[in-house]
Amino acid sequence: xxxxxxxxxxxxxxxxxxxxxxxxxxxxxxxxxxxxxxxxxxxxxxxxxxxxxxxxxxxxxxxxxxxxxxxxxxxxxxxxxxxxxxxxxxxxxxxxxxxxxxxxxxxxxxxxxxxxxxxxxxxxxxxxxxxxxxxxxxxxxxxxxxxxxxxxxxxxxxxxxxxxxxxxxxxxxxxxxxxxxxxxxxxxxxxxxxxxxxxxxxxxxxxxxxxxxxxxxxxxxxxxxxxxxxxxxxxxxxxxxxxxxxxxxxxxxxxxxxxxxxxxxxxxxxxxxxxxxxxxxxxxxxxxxxxxxxxxxxxxxxxxxxxxxxxxxxxxxxxxxxxxxxxxxxxxxxxxxxxxxx
Ligand code: 5AD
Numbered sequence: 001x002x003x004x005x006x007x008x009x010x011x012x013x014x015x016x017x018x019x020x021x022x023x024x025x026x027x028x029x030x031x032x033x034x035x036x037x038x039x040x041x042x043x044x045x046x047x048x049x050x051x052x053x054x055x056x057x058x059x060x061x062x063x064x065x066x067x068x069x070x071x072x073x074x075x076x077x078x079x080x081x082x083x084x085x086x087x088x089x090x091x092x093x094x095x096x097x098x099x100x101x102x103x104x105x106x107x108x109x110x111x112x113x114x115x116x117x118x119x120x121x122x123x124x125x126x127x128x129x130x131x132x133x134x135x136x137x138x139x140x141x142x143x144x145x146x147x148x149x150x151x152x153x154x155x156x157x158x159x160x161x162x163x164x165x166x167x168x169x170x171x172x173x174x175x176x177x178x179x180x181x182x183x184x185x186x187x188x189x190x191x192x193x194x195x196x197x198x199x200x201x202x203x204x205x206x207x208x209x210x211x212x213x214x215x216x217x218x219x220x221x222x223x224x225x226x227x228x229x230x231x232x233x234x235x236x237x238x239x240x241x242x243x244x245x246x247x248x249x250x251x252x253x254x255x256x257x258x259x260x261x262x263x264x265x266x267x268x269x270x271x272x273x274x275x276x277x278x279x280x281x282x283x284x285x286x287x288x289x290x291x292x293x294x295x296x297x298x299x300x301x302x303x304x305x306x307x308x309x310x311x312x313x314x315x316x317x318x319x320x321x322x323x324x325x326x327x328x329x330x331x332x333x334x335x336x337x338x339x340x341x342x
Contacts, residue, residue: 001027005035009258019211022255029251036254036286039261044288046332049264049339051100051133052093052294052317055303056081060106062137063172064160066202068233068304069106075235077302080110083119085296090123093294094130096320097336101127102156102291104135111136113143117150124151131338133195138179141186148190153340155187158197158226162216163209170202184220193341195264197226200252201244205230210252218259223341224289225263227252228270231306246275250285257286262342264289273310280330289339290327292317 004018014022022032057080063070070076081089090101101123105111116136123132134147135156144155159180161167167177187194198213199205217225229244249271257265266289267282275281279290293300293311300311314323324334 001025002031005032005258008255009035009039009261016211019214020207023210023248023251024207029247029254032251032254033285036257037284040257040286040288043261043342047288047335047337047339048283048327048332049100049289049337050098050320050334051102051266051289051291051339052089052096052098053102053104053291054081054086054089054093055105055293055295055299056086056103057105057108057111058299058303059108059110061109062107062175064175065170065172065237066199066230066233066306068235068306070236073235076304079299079302080108081296081299083115083122086119087122087126089294089296090127090130093317094127096317097334098294098317099129099336099338100131100133100154101294102133102135104156105137107137113139113146116143117146120147120150120152129338131340135195138183141190144183144187144190144192148192152192154193154195154224156195156197156224156226157184157187158195158199159184159213159216161198161202161205161209162212166204166209169204184222188220188222193223193264195224195226196220196222197224197228199228199230199244199270200249201242202230203238203241213252214255214259217256221260223262223264224266225256225260226266226268227256228268229274231270231273231308233304233306243274246271246278246281249274250281253282253287254285264339264341266291269293269310269315270306272315273306273308279314280326283327283330283332288332290323290334292320292323
């Protein structure tokens with residue numbers, strides 16, 4: 001087993017059986033997590049990068065079956081931040097030490113190309129030493145180009161699953177896997193640091209799907225990979241499905257660190273939601289990024305992708321001092337830095 005881990009870390013192609021064993025086999029996970037931590041330290045030392053997450057809109061035209069802000073959820077609370085509110089979040093975040101701002105939102109038709117362009121260039125004009133990450137879903141290539149020209153540095157667009165048939169079980173027919181992946185390639189070609197990612201334990205996911213995710217990551221070579229457990233939301237068709245497992249999620253994070261040693265891997269909010277120490281465990285399994293919530297406190301509860309999503313305490317930007325402390329306890333250090341991919 002340790003030679004399998006070494007082969008993965010050494011860049012070897014693994015067979016399906018070998019992947020299957022690493023993902024679900026009966027072996028001591030701590031060995032895998034330790035190796036992932038060793039590789040992470042080789043490349044990034046003990047630095048943990050922080051991103052101020054600003055959830056700019058809970059309106060969404062999509063209908064992903066797993067997501068609480070899907071358009072069919074008539075009970076979802078909807079809000080949209082103004083540019084002034086977003087800039088106020090950045091001001092607060094800058095003071096706290098954030099040097100990356102992530103603008104994330106549902107696919108909100110109100111966000112015209114020009115509106116986003118202006119927000120990006122205003123943030124970059126005010127904070128030229130900061131990176132701006134966008135996470136606004138699928139858009140025409142032209143929009144991505146315009147936003148890149150305006151100064152956006154990075155883009156997060158999880159592929160969600162790298163199996164077409166599985167993708168079709170998680171999304172309505174109008175959303176296609178082909179288009180998702182095309183967007184990702186466009187982002188990368190334009191020059192963004194591009195982030196892919198997937199949920200662990202989403203309904204109908206099996207070993208084949210997780211192996212496909214790893215093969216996709218190897219082919220796409222993203223700069224960032226967001227990996228979190230699926231967590232049911234009570235107002236979605238997947239309300240009754242069980243959440244993904246923490247150990248399996250940590251396993252996928254660690255395997256991703258070995259597959260892509262230079263990647264920026266967040267210890268995700270979903271991981272912090274399924275276990276009180278999920279975030280620390282994520283860091284110890286190869287993750288090197290945390291994304292505290294920098295949205296205005298009054299809207300935070302309304303960006304409800306899944307049930308019980310944590311957005312207070314150390315998940316919140318105001319909890320940064322406490323987060324700094326627990327990250328230090330885990331053996332790492334939060335740094336004031338843009339935290340670009342190597
Ligand atoms: N459980 C876990 N993650 C979810 N996301 C959306 N809904 C859920 C859920 N129920 C994730 C998706 C999306 C990101 C913004 O949140 O992977 O890309």
